[in-house]
Amino acid sequence: MTTTGIAPPAPAVRARRKAGRFRQTIRTGRGKVGLAFVLFVVLVAAIGPFVTPSPPDSTVGTVFGPPSGQFWLGTDTLGRSVLSRVLDGGWVLLVMALAATIIGVGLGAIVGMSAAYFRGVIDTVLMRAVDVLLAFPQIVLVLLLISVVGPKLWLIVLAVAFSHLPAVARVIRSASIDVTERDFIASDEAIALSRTRILFAEVLPNVTSPLMVELGLRLAWSTAVIAGLNLLGFGQAPPAPGWGEMIYENISGISVNPWGVLAPALIIAILTIGVNTLTDAFARVSLGSDRAPLEMEQLV
């Protein structure tokens, strides 16, 4: 952590403590397992496209051929190599999930912090809006938005991001409320610091732990929801490979070559288990809880 000479001590201390939390997380057993799972999937998605044994979009074998020496995971509904498609099909999903998570958690945090800081009418209006949006199950909200504009990839990202907003806003609001009542906020107000500055430079650094936990939980959710939408047929246009799309394409052949469905399903599960385990380890280190209360708020 290199901080320039005259930086105020508080952020430096904060940064050091944050680095400590991550290092502590990685040192726990859960943290190691979670990180290993996540790194495995990220490596497959990032390096996979360059090492496909056969072109992912071209027919190279029989339809739904079983695993063999040539095709380790067999072939799919059009006789394409399942292994090649798994290797090439991850990065779009990962990029979409990451984008949806960052946008959704970012907007949710802004809404939550604003509600906690401004209180009064703003709080009431924002939280009532959140209540209303929570009345839609997440995937239903996304389907509703897709039904009009069509299954465009950018729309899926924005719709999933938007569907995270209410739950994140609720969690961050309750985490920020205590902070906004502390003395240093009153002193900031006394010296007439701008409200934006108070929100982002004073409240935000004090809710990073719940925010990181939300990022982790939401990343796993985004992956599951986006892959789920792809599985329902709302995704990349064929013949582009994708883990969710592969389940959609190959489910009819599950009794002939189950790997066309199992391989993408399992790698998605490895990713979501890894992200959740890592998040859980971080929550135990930084919040000292086993996450039950947070999860409650996330679901309510």
Add this chain to the structure above:
Amino acid sequence: MATEVQRKPSWRQRHDLLAVFASRLGYGLITLFIVTIIVFWATQALPGNAASAILGTHATPALVKETENQLHLNRSVFSQYWAWLSGILQGNFGHSLTNGSSVWALIKPRLINSAILVVLAAFFGSIIGIPLAIYAALHKDKLFDRVMAVITLSISAIPDFVVAVLLVTIFATVVWKVLPAVSVVPVGVYAWSTPRLLVLPVATLSLVIVPYIYRMTRAALIDAFESEYVELARLKGLRPLRVSVVHALPNALAPVIQVSGLNFIYLAGGIVLVEYIFNFPGIGQGLVNAVSDRDVPTIQFIVLSLATFYIVINILADVAVLVVTPRRRYARSAPA
């Protein structure tokens, strides 16, 4: 609420449950009203001509005109909304754009099938999750508790559709072929006519919600076990069984009820993917089909039913919590 003087209880305090119920119902209705606006806005009033979007490549000027009339697109947005809402209030949910029959007649069997699925999943999820949670809470930090923590974390991290795919592979196709993989129930037939088809979808959804039930119940029970009144009961020399059943459990009931409510809500979203994978004729599959076909009246009806379900469950859970924990009735003067 320790008040300084003994005051005469207000009407609100004397009829606490009724008052809370009324206010929750009021908020529920307001929420539902706003939900109708959102659903209408998203499906019909967004920019772009919904009629040609629905018709896609089949759009001829005459067909566009006809669809516009059916959706009341030729009127102002407000009067469109009003026509739509008053139709719904009179039980007229419109006609499907794909085959012209009434949405209600098409969706009613699906609603019932999904309801069966959700109720069975919630039931099995609870009878598996709650006893495990009680055992874990009684033996906190012992081996069983720690193993279950890892297992529930892993299961809750697996997306529903992966659980579904795994169960199909294990029980229906590759390993054993004991159960039908996908249902062949035609749309409009009730699921109970072939109970075997319910097994895998119900198993998937139950498995998915067990971790939530387990963790919440365990946390609530541990809270209760660590409280002072349980400590006192123990110090009085009461038997452990009596302490847990008579003293701790009633106070852990409220969170458990909330969890049960949450589960129904979670299942309302979970059925979409699971029904699709098992080809189960419920509203989840109906919604996916309707979105693919851009069948606006059907989408509107299904989304509204799911939102109504959510609101009703929330009200019921809130009221049930107040029934089992009288002290909370006064603590919550403002509806949360």
